[in-house]
Amino acid sequence: MKKLGLLDVLEGLEDNRRELIVWYPLHEVLFILLTAVICGATSYAKVETFGHLREEWLRKYLKLEHGIPDAETFRYVLVKFEPEKLHELFAEWMRGVVEQVKGVVAIDGKQARRTGDGEQKPLHVVSAFATEARLVLGQIACEEKSNEITAIPKLLEVLELSGCIVTIDAMGTQTKIAKKIVDKGADYVLALKTNQTALYEDVSLFFKDFSPDKQGPHYAKTIDKGHGRIETRECKTCEDIAWLNGKERWAGLAGIGLIRSTVEQGEKVTHSDSYFIYSCKDKTASELLAAKRSHWGIENGLHWVLDMQFREDESRARRDHSAENMNILRQMAFNILKSDTNTKGGLTDKQYRCALDPAYLDTVLSAWVCS
Numbered sequence: 001m002k003k004l005g006l007l008d009v010l011e012g013l014e015d016n017r018r019e020l021i022v023w024y025p026l027h028e029v030l031f032i033l034l035t036a037v038i039c040g041a042t043s044y045a046k047v048e049t050f051g052h053l054r055e056e057w058l059r060k061y062l063k064l065e066h067g068i069p070d071a072e073t074f075r076y077v078l079v080k081f082e083p084e085k086l087h088e089l090f091a092e093w094m095r096g097v098v099e100q101v102k103g104v105v106a107i108d109g110k111q112a113r114r115t116g117d118g119e120q121k122p123l124h125v126v127s128a129f130a131t132e133a134r135l136v137l138g139q140i141a142c143e144e145k146s147n148e149i150t151a152i153p154k155l156l157e158v159l160e161l162s163g164c165i166v167t168i169d170a171m172g173t174q175t176k177i178a179k180k181i182v183d184k185g186a187d188y189v190l191a192l193k194t195n196q197t198a199l200y201e202d203v204s205l206f207f208k209d210f211s212p213d214k215q216g217p218h219y220a221k222t223i224d225k226g227h228g229r230i231e232t233r234e235c236k237t238c239e240d241i242a243w244l245n246g247k248e249r250w251a252g253l254a255g256i257g258l259i260r261s262t263v264e265q266g267e268k269v270t271h272s273d274s275y276f277i278y279s280c281k282d283k284t285a286s287e288l289l290a291a292k293r294s295h296w297g298i299e300n301g302l303h304w305v306l307d308m309q310f311r312e313d314e315s316r317a318r319r320d321h322s323a324e325n326m327n328i329l330r331q332m333a334f335n336i337l338k339s340d341t342n343t344k345g346g347l348t349d350k351q352y353r354c355a356l357d358p359a360y361l362d363t364v365l366s367a368w369v370c371s
Helices: 006-011 026-038 044-053 071-080 083-097 145-158 175-183 197-209 285-295 297-308 322-338 347-356 358-369
Strands: 104-112 123-130 135-142 165-168 187-192 219-226 229-238 255-265 268-278
Touching (some): 006 026, 006 083, 026 358, 071 322, 104 297, 123 145, 123 297, 123 322, 175 187, 187 197, 197 255, 229 285
Antiparallel strands (some): 104 123, 187 268, 219 229
């Protein structure tokens, strides 16, 4: 990880508050918001309180010619500021910080439940999560899950993905998305369900009779035990797909796969099958199974953290652009906190320590803010 001047990037944002006399520069307002979120602030009033209590510390980074903005100013900026600009900043910032993304990049959507009201739908955000680095690379908002099909290509456009494996659930299994991933120099592993009816039927029918050599590269098996539960996963893959109808529609298609999951809990045994297509040539079933499993890191490693530790589902920020802008700031805060691997404890422990110890907050920020 190399240092990037986040404040320089923030200062490059165009301020659209044309109708007001502006006392507080945009980059100062956003920096205070971001550092307050890092320290656990969950409301505009708490952001203002943080600003006043940490004003001396903030002056190391900001001029603050007019002091600390009030809660209404923080609210107004997030309501009015165009989130597209902040999305672009986030992706630019991450490209500068992460020298080379490796491994699996999981793309998935999440809804912030309380951000909707009678006039607008809840915020739905599609994020790209580097599962090995455990960092968010970028995100884009859409109205609801069905709109992920149009949102994902826009997100892919701003990401640096060369050499990565992109995993997406069945909603994103679209020919245009597959081509976009290949055009970005990456490979894909895409979940296959009935939204691709003909392809799904052909693949599921094929695996009813397909039995690869269990000692060969097209078979893998894992067993996980814990809490009175045993889960066995068997992965079968096949790259001999000359017979597959419509294969030419999928850019770079190299093979198809099946993961059969068997869960034993007491006397109850359940089975489930999931199918996928992939472009990764010469990958073993074991490697593809690992890629599929790492995809769910975005649920446990990001979505759960935003809900339970940043309290995103409880956020009442919903007017105009405020929910979307707050989501971006939370994901920035997530990356900054996760990057500290030298401190024991979880993310909330780090937030608490940042709130109590300005010197520790300096340490956490150092790799991101200093140029």
